[in-house]
Amino acid sequence: KAGVTQTPRYLIKTRGQQVTLSCSPISGHRSVSWYQQTPGQGLQFLFEYFSETQRNKGNFPGRFSGRQFSNSRSEMNVSTLELGDSALYLCASSPHSGGSTDTQYFGPGTRLTVL
Amino acid sequence: GNSVTQMEGPVTLSEEAFLTINCTYTATGYPSLFWYVQYPGEGLQLLLKATKADDKGSNKGFEATYRKETTSFHLEKGSVQVSDSAVYFCALSASAGGTSYGKLTFGQGTILTVHP
Numbered sequence: 001k002a003g004v005t006q007t008p009r010y011l012i013k014t015r016g017q018q019v020t021l022s023c024s025p026i027s028g029h030r031s032v033s034w035y036q037q038t039p040g041q042g043l044q045f046l047f048e049y050f051s052e053t054q055r056n057k058g059n060f061p062g063r064f065s066g067r068q069f070s071n072s073r074s075e076m077n078v079s080t081l082e083l084g085d086s087a088l089y090l091c092a093s094s095p096h097s098g099g100s101t102d103t104q105y106f107g108p109g110t111r112l113t114v115l
Numbered sequence: 116g117n118s119v120t121q122m123e124g125p126v127t128l129s130e131e132a133f134l135t136i137n138c139t140y141t142a143t144g145y146p147s148l149f150w151y152v153q154y155p156g157e158g159l160q161l162l163l164k165a166t167k168a169d170d171k172g173s174n175k176g177f178e179a180t181y182r183k184e185t186t187s188f189h190l191e192k193g194s195v196q197v198s199d200s201a202v203y204f205c206a207l208s209a210s211a212g213g214t215s216y217g218k219l220t221f222g223q224g225t226i227l228t229v230h231p
Contacts, residue, residue, distance in 0.1 A: 004158075033217040042224060043204065048217025056216040090158055094217065100147045100208040101166045104219060106158035 001026055004107035006091050012113045018079040021110045025072050025093030032074040033104060034066060037088040046089075049074055050097065078112075086114045117142040121205050121222035128195055128229050136190040136225045138179075138205035146207040148172075148181050148188040149219065153202045162190075162203070195229045202226050 005024045013019050025032050034046040045058040049068035066076040072093070078085055088111050092104035122137040140146065147166040151159040163172030168183035177192045188205060205222040209215040 031217050033219070035219075043206075043219075043221040045218045045220070050216070056218055058218070092159075092219075097216075100145075100210050100215060102208070103149075103161050103164060104217075106151075106160070108156075108158045 004091055004093050004105055006107040006110050008110060009108065010111045012115060013081050014115050015081055015083060017081050018077065019081060019112060020075055020077045021089055023074045023091030023107060025074070026095070026105055029093035029095050029105070030072050031094045031097060031102070032068055032072065033092045034074070034076050035090045035092065037090060037109070046076065081114045083114050085112065087112060117146070117207060117209050117220045119205050119207055119220055119222035121225050124224070125226035125228060128227070130197055130229055130231050131194045134190070134192040134195045134227070136203055136227070138188045138190065138222060140186050140188065140207050142207055142209055144210035146209050149206045149208070150177070150179055150190050151204045151206060153204065159204065197229050197231055200227055200229045
């Protein structure tokens, strides 16, 4: 099976712009989670989607949003970019319902740089 | 809230040395525990996991035992190789439901460098 894919791999934007990142989960996986990774804050949970519904959300401002499509592919959007949004954004999928025992399989990430 | 604390890094070892990376956690209920590894320029790969107390996860020579009495999940390997150089993350997934769905809580990561 193909792994989790994320596009694009690298992105450079300027402050005030918006950006959309895409994630394709492993075939058959229905739960998709997003994380932000920065040197200062480490890995932080953004949100999780299952069957097109956001079930959980981390402590991020409303500028961060996401959605999931019927084929389980997911997108996240960041509006009005700030310098502090520069980070590696990781997507992960899991095979079941996103429960506590499920393993999450990560994609390679999208490196976002905000200038 | 839930949290994970890893030993301070970085850790530098010679090839064939013994490795321990400490991990302790705070969580309500019965979390599952994970070790992930991240190689430069890549995403995270699952190394091993344990879903209940006294479970031992193992993979590629790495082991960790879920100790509920000490709330710990220390990672060990008897003989490290240069190829083990990477960043290691301890993580927990809290008991299912509500604000736990699809959420991993990570430690800060430990950089491991192994010299020949």
